[in-house]
Amino acid sequence: MLDKRMTVDDIVDQISDGMTIGIGGWATRRKPMALIRAIARSNLKDLTLMAGYGGMDIGLLAATGKIRKLVFAFASLDHYPLEPHFRNARQAGAFEVLELDEGMYHWGLRAGAMKLPFLPTRVGIGTDIINQSGFDFKFVKSPYADGEEFVAMPALVPDIALIHAHRSDERGNILTLSVDPIFDELLVRAAGKSYVTVEKIVPTAELDMKKNSRYNLVERAMITGVAEAPLGAHPTSADPDYQLDLKHIKTYVESAASPEAWADYKAKYIDVSEADYQAAIGGEEAVKQLPVPIY
Amino acid sequence: MTQNSYSLAELVIVACAEVWRDDGEVMATGIGPLPRIGAGLAKLSFAPAIQTTDGEAWYTSEPVGPGKRAAEPEFEGIANYDRVFSALWSGRRHALVGPVQIDRFGQANISVIGDHKKPKAAMLGARGFPGNSISHPNSFFFANHNKRAFVEGEVDFVCMAGYNPARYRNGAPPQGLDLRRIITNLCVMDFGGPDHQIRVISLHPGVTFEEVQDNTGFPLAKVEGEIPVTPAPTAEQLELIAKIDPNNVRATVFKDNPAGDRRAA
Numbered sequence: 083m084l085d086k087r088m089t090v091d092d093i094v095d096q097i098s099d100g101m102t103i104g105i106g107g108w109a110t111r112r113k114p115m116a117l118i119r120a121i122a123r124s125n126l127k128d129l130t131l132m133a134g135y136g137g138m139d140i141g142l143l144a145a146t147g148k149i150r151k152l153v154f155a156f157a158s159l160d161h162y163p164l165e166p167h168f169r170n171a172r173q174a175g176a177f178e179v180l181e182l183d184e185g186m187y188h189w190g191l192r193a194g195a196m197k198l199p200f201l202p203t204r205v206g207i208g209t210d211i212i213n214q215s216g217f218d219f220k221f222v223k224s225p226y227a228d229g230e231e232f233v234a235m236p237a238l239v240p241d242i243a244l245i246h247a248h249r250s251d252e253r254g255n256i257l258t259l260s261v262d263p264i265f266d267e268l269l270v271r272a273a274g275k276s277y278v279t280v281e282k283i284v285p286t287a288e289l290d291m292k293k294n295s296r297y298n299l300v301e302r303a304m305i306t307g308v309a310e311a312p313l314g315a316h317p318t319s320a321d322p323d324y325q326l327d328l329k330h331i332k333t334y335v336e337s338a339a340s341p342e343a344w345a346d347y348k349a350k351y352i353d354v355s356e357a358d359y360q361a362a363i364g365g366e367e368a369v370k371q372l373p374v375p376i377y
Numbered sequence: 378m379t380q381n382s383y384s385l386a387e388l389v390i391v392a393c394a395e396v397w398r399d400d401g402e403v404m405a406t407g408i409g410p411l412p413r414i415g416a417g418l419a420k421l422s423f424a425p426a427i428q429t430t431d432g433e434a435w436y437t438s439e440p441v442g443p444g445k446r447a448a449e450p451e452f453e454g455i456a457n458y459d460r461v462f463s464a465l466w467s468g469r470r471h472a473l474v475g476p477v478q479i480d481r482f483g484q485a486n487i488s489v490i491g492d493h494k495k496p497k498a499a500m501l502g503a504r505g506f507p508g509n510s511i512s513h514p515n516s517f518f519f520a521n522h523n524k525r526a527f528v529e530g531e532v533d534f535v536c537m538a539g540y541n542p543a544r545y546r547n548g549a550p551p552q553g554l555d556l557r558r559i560i561t562n563l564c565v566m567d568f569g570g571p572d573h574q575i576r577v578i579s580l581h582p583g584v585t586f587e588e589v590q591d592n593t594g595f596p597l598a599k600v601e602g603e604i605p606v607t608p609a610p611t612a613e614q615l616e617l618i619a620k621i622d623p624n625n626v627r628a629t630v631f632k633d634n635p636a637g638d639r640r641a642a
Contacts, residue, residue, distance in 0.1 A: 108458065135458075136502075156502035163501065175495030181488060183507035185462050204551045205508040208484075208538025214493065221546070231546060262434045262457040376445060377432030 086254040088307040090314075090356065093277040094120045096307075097242060100128045100150070104191075104240030104273055106266040107318065108135040110160045110326045112258070114246040114279050115139070116314035119359065122146040122352050132240050133157075134187030135264065137318065138334060141167035142352070145344060149177040151216075153238065155184040159331055161375065166338030180216040183209075188265050190238035194272025202232035243273035246315045248297075248323055250278060251286040254305035257297040260321045267299040276304055279311035281323050313360055313369050325372040330363060383610045385562060386411060386627040388581060388637035389518070390618055391610045392560045394419040396473055396516040402426040403513075404456075404470040410443045410626045412473040412518050417442060417621040418614060430456045444624035465505070468553055471514040473560075474506070478525075478532040479517060481575060481595035483539035483556040483568060485510075486532035493534050503536040510537035514555040520630060522561035522592050529594035540573035562631060564589050565607055570598030579607040582638035609637060 094117065097103060103121075107113040115138065121129075122142045128150040133140050136157040143149050145167040157168035171177065182190070183205045193201040202222050206212040212219040212233055222234045245266045248259040256278055258266060270276040291298060314320075317327035317334065337347035350362055363369065393415025397405050405427040407416035416429050417440025431441045436454035456464075464470050476485035477500060487506060491497030509515055515537065519526050535544070539556065542548045559566040559575065563584045570576040576598035577589055586604055590597055610618065618627070628634040 154502055156504045158501055164499075169499045172489070172496055172499035179493075181493070181503055183503055184505040185466070185508040188459075188462060203508075204511050204553070207511055208535070208541070208544045208550055208554070209503070209507045209510070210488075210493070210535040211503060211507050261455070264458050 084253045086305065086307045087252050087283060088277070088309045090116050090120050090279065090309050090311055093117060093244070093279075093307060093309055094124055094126075096275070096277065097121065097126055097129075099126060100130075101241045102130040102132060102239075104132040104238070104243040104269050105136070105139045106243065106245030106264065106269050107139070107315070108262070108264045109137040109156075109158050110318045110331070111262070111264065112246050112260060112266075112315050112320055113137060113139045113318040114244045114314065115316060115318060116279055116311040116356055117244050117277070118142050119352055119356070121148060132238055134182065134184065134191075136168070137165060138331075141165045141334075144168050144171035144176065145338075146348075146352070147176070151178040151180070153180045153182065153187075155182050155187045159335065161328055162331060162335050166335050170338055178216055180214060181211060183211055186211070186235050187238065188268065189235045191265055191268035191272045193235065193237035194239045195268045198237060200234040200236050203235050204232060206233040206235070238272055240269070240273045241275070243269045243276040245270065245276065246279045246311070246320060248281050248320060249289055250280040250283050250308040251289055252283060252308070253286070254278070254302040254308050255286060255289060255291070255298065256280065256300070256302075256305060256308070257289055257294050258299050259294070259297050259323070263299055270300050270304050275306040277307045277309070278305055279309050279314040281312055281314065281320060283308060283310045311356070313363075313366060316363060316369055319375075324369045325374055327363065327369065327372055328375065383615060383637040384628065385581070385635045385637050386630050387610050387615060387618055388607060389560055389562070390415045390418055390627065391614055392565050392579075392607055393473055393518060394422070396558050397424045397427050397471055400424065400427060400471050400514070402428070402469070404428050404464045406430070406470060406472040406474075408472070408474045409518060410622075411630055412475070414442055414618060414622050414627060415473065416440065418617055421617050421621070422614070428454070440621050442622040442624065443626040444622075447623070462508070465509060465512050468513045470512075471516070471557070472509055473516040473518060474509070475518045475520070476506075476537065478528050479519070479559070480528050480530065480532045480539070482531070482541035483537070483573070483575070484532050484535045484541060485517065485537035485539070486534050488534040488536050490533050503534075506536035507538065510539070510554060511551040512553045514557050516556075516558040517560070519559065519561045522563040522589065524592060524594045527593040527595065540568065563592065566597070574598045576600060577604055579605045581607045582609070583640040
């Protein structure tokens with residue numbers, strides 16, 4: 083039997099110092115937070131983090147000093163627009179950055195997924211994105227009559243992709259049930275290996291694949307391992323299973339105000355087991371009651 | 378209702394709505410309460426074909442204002458992340474956004490203040506601004522028209538491309554670059570001066586060109602003759618604005634929610 087089940091800690095054991103890790107989701111939606119917390123309390127260091135559509139994933143790994151280089155288009159908590167730990171780390175010059183446009187990041191993943199070295203784009207032209215010291219952007223000229231010159235957006239190819247989905251069977255057939263899949267499919271296809279945390283591992287029949295085919299983002303051959311991690315996206319959302327936790331996000335935002343506040347937050351929510359984390363946030367019952375946010 | 382009984386926020390909303398007047402059937406994105414309500418006002422009055430979203434992942438039949446909703450809106454289409462890029466790269470979108478800095482070329486910044494490697498203030502990151510800027514029309518809203526926003530040199534990190542020939546390898550921007558209007562707490566401007574120079578096209582009631590120029594880090598052009606006064610909201614527009622924004626979020630944008638005609642106070 084093909085069985086790809088692992089634990090969250092098993093997945094973190096696959097990561098080594100200096101690796102390039104791609105994180106799925108978007109700002110406050112479907113971030114693989116159980117994995118991020120486990121990385122944050124590990125001894126890992128010098129990671130290149132690809133988190134184009136970043137939020138607390140960037141912030142927590144910045145605050146715990148895991149990042150050597152960050153590839154991103156933004157870091158935001160959406161309802162709280164500025165990511166406070168990202169800000170503190172950036173303002174201290176704590177790591178190198180390659181800042182991209184959101185669409186360029188998408189394009190880089192697509193190139194990676196298609197096994198192309200680059201894809202041409204107009205995006206970046208006329209801006210400082212293509213003038214950063216962190217990467218020497220090159221240009222390509224259309225070979226056709228138009229002769230237009232484009233930015234050659236390099237493929238983004240993480241060693242390991244980490245995403246959070248809703249369901250999986252033990253073979254790694256996954257369902258991402260939210261309305262917006264973001265670009266998790268491209269991230270998985272671009273990466274060398276991909277690990278998925280899911281709310282629940284179920285028998286294949288319970289995936290009801292005929293009805294849910296649209297939510298099956300990639301074929302299982304792309305998935306290296308799956309770990310059951312209920313509430314594993316908290317405090318970001320895993321709609322329709324649960325919504326983002328704005329109260330917790332506020333607590334997190336306030337934890338950036340001083341070293342003491344951060345030490346308190348870290349002791350309570352990071353340096354604990356996932357079971358203790360869940361208890362600290364009120365358990366499944368509280369999380370399932372979270373209201374639908376207003377945008 | 379007397380002529381003076383509108384707020385600065387409502388005056389700005391009407392000016393924001395105007396940016397979509399002649400756009401036809403495009404995705405209209407207004408970032409922030411006043412641009413968003415403005416897009417709604419345009420949709421409910423003179424630009425019914427524009428498509429607006431719920432701020433998350435759906436196009437809605439009726440505009441959705443900021444804050445709490447009485448009921449779930451009717452969804453008319455999906456606007457997930459992938460779809461947003463497809464729409465914007467097609468050019469069929471007009472965004473009205475609120476950067477932190479803008480310069481004489483229309484180059485705009487939401488990334489950092491200071492040095493990019495070790496910024497004095499790290500903000501959002503470039504988001505989708507670079508792609509937006511060269512793909513479809515863009516307009517801008519600034520709640521505080523001052524020299525920190527309208528900077529003297531270039532912005533600290535160019536997230537949105539502008540009309541700066543030095544930034545283009547062949548001297549000319551991509552065809553999609555189309556900067557339309559800038560709406561502030563003082564005036565409405567466009568890029569209609571010589572070589573796309575930013576130009577004042579209307580002054581809010583009681584504001585002078587000199588005041589606008591004094592609060593801008595670069596020389597402004599002005600329309601020929603006497604600069605018009607930004608049109609006051611009509612009674613009908615005020616009703617529509619109240620309908621789109623029943624939570625009165627618009628009253629929280631400017632400090633003390635001042636009157637639209639500052640001389641009315």
